[in-house]
Amino acid sequence: MTAAEARQLALGYLGRAGVVITPAEAGRIEVADFGLGELERSGLQILTYINTERVCAKELVLLPRQTCPEHRHPPVAGVPGKEETFRCRWGEVYLYVPGDAVAPGDARAVPPRGRDAAYTVWHEVVLRPGEQYTIYPDTLHWFQAGDEGAVVSEFSTRSRDESDVFTDPEIRRVPES
Amino acid sequence: MTAAEARQLALGYLGRAGVVITPAEAGRIEVADFGLGELERSGLQILTYINTERVCAKELVLLPRQTCPEHRHPPVAGVPGKEETFRCRWGEVYLYVPGDAVAPGDARAVPPRGRDAAYTVWHEVVLRPGEQYTIYPDTLHWFQAGDEGAVVSEFSTRSRDESDVFTDPEIRRVPES
Numbered sequence: 497m498t499a500a501e502a503r504q505l506a507l508g509y510l511g512r513a514g515v516v517i518t519p520a521e522a523g524r525i526e527v528a529d530f531g532l533g534e535l536e537r538s539g540l541q542i543l544t545y546i547n548t549e550r551v552c553a554k555e556l557v558l559l560p561r562q563t564c565p566e567h568r569h570p571p572v573a574g575v576p577g578k579e580e581t582f583r584c585r586w587g588e589v590y591l592y593v594p595g596d597a598v599a600p601g602d603a604r605a606v607p608p609r610g611r612d613a614a615y616t617v618w619h620e621v622v623l624r625p626g627e628q629y630t631i632y633p634d635t636l637h638w639f640q641a642g643d644e645g646a647v648v649s650e651f652s653t654r655s656r657d658e659s660d661v662f663t664d665p666e667i668r669r670v671p672e673s
Numbered sequence: 674m675t676a677a678e679a680r681q682l683a684l685g686y687l688g689r690a691g692v693v694i695t696p697a698e699a700g701r702i703e704v705a706d707f708g709l710g711e712l713e714r715s716g717l718q719i720l721t722y723i724n725t726e727r728v729c730a731k732e733l734v735l736l737p738r739q740t741c742p743e744h745r746h747p748p749v750a751g752v753p754g755k756e757e758t759f760r761c762r763w764g765e766v767y768l769y770v771p772g773d774a775v776a777p778g779d780a781r782a783v784p785p786r787g788r789d790a791a792y793t794v795w796h797e798v799v800l801r802p803g804e805q806y807t808i809y810p811d812t813l814h815w816f817q818a819g820d821e822g823a824v825v826s827e828f829s830t831r832s833r834d835e836s837d838v839f840t841d842p843e844i845r846r847v848p849e850s
Binding site: 513514515516517518545548550551552553576579580581583585586626627630649651652 | 691692694695698723725727728757758762763802804805807826829830
């Protein structure tokens with residue numbers, strides 16, 4: 497799947513979620529494959545509405561079973577890391593954070609093939625439309641959409657993607673020039 | 674109109690905007706009449722999703738021609754005032770901020786009857802679904818829905834309603850006990 501194809505699919509999901517966006521926004525939906533080259537499994541489509549020094553808001557679109565890999569947001573230059581609230585708007589999303597782990601084999605999500613070692617937190621939070629969860633700074637987390645895909649609103653402090661720390665050493669969040 | 678009636682109407686608008694909320698959220702929609710006792714003219718229905726030390730996100734529902742009165746968010750205890758982005762999701766909203774004023778009589782909004790003196794900024798911003806505008810701290814602003822009402826998402830730093838400064842001296846944002 498190409499980034500252009502993923503972007504086109506994301507537009508369909510936003511429409512089903514009832515999220516209205518402008519033509520300019522449609523053209524700048526970010527497709528993140530985290531440098532892994534397996535977009536259908538490890539990836540995320542992102543529409544950033546606003547990202548100032550203090551506030552950020554986005555819509556995240558996940559294709560069916562697409563996974564945002566495990567990562568955390570550390571402090572940057574003395575400022576606490578990013579705090580984010582995920583609110584499910586459409587579909588279903590499985591979010592994993594530190595805490596009591598689900599029993600092996602019971603988790604609703606399965607890590608992308610061959611990458612199990614990079615998924616270390618297993619406290620499961622299921623988010624359906626209207627449900628939300630807040631992740632405080634520097635807390636490991638990852639999430640995967642259910643079989644129908646998902647649209648998730650993110651409300652947060654400033655996004656500094658280049659500072660994110662991923663568990664999987666193969667990941668490159670920001671393309672290297 | 675009672676607060677309960679306004680809350681019920683707000684649920685209808687959220688549904689039309691495609692915003693899914695939980696039953697618990699439906700029960701805690703805030704109805705603000707700013708102490709003026711003229712809710713249909715001066716008022717706002719608010720569903721706060723999250724309000725931490727750093728981040729706040731809300732849905733604002735305005736009934737047809739309902740107005741959120743002019744105010745600003747000053748610094749509090751050395752922290753810059755609230756910064757907020759309004760994103761129209763449904764309907765139409767007319768937002769007024771400092772800057773080049775519309776010609777008298779040309780504005781799309783009309784201040785609530787008898788309160789003109791409390792509306793002093795007249796640079797007009799029209800927001801339709803998918804359009805947004807960011808208001809930086811300590812900047813006077815007010816807004817009114819069009820004839821159909823409006824649903825507006827707000828992404829901001831922490832809300833401290835008790836610190837808001839309204840132009841109209843009769844306004845009480847937080848009910849006094």
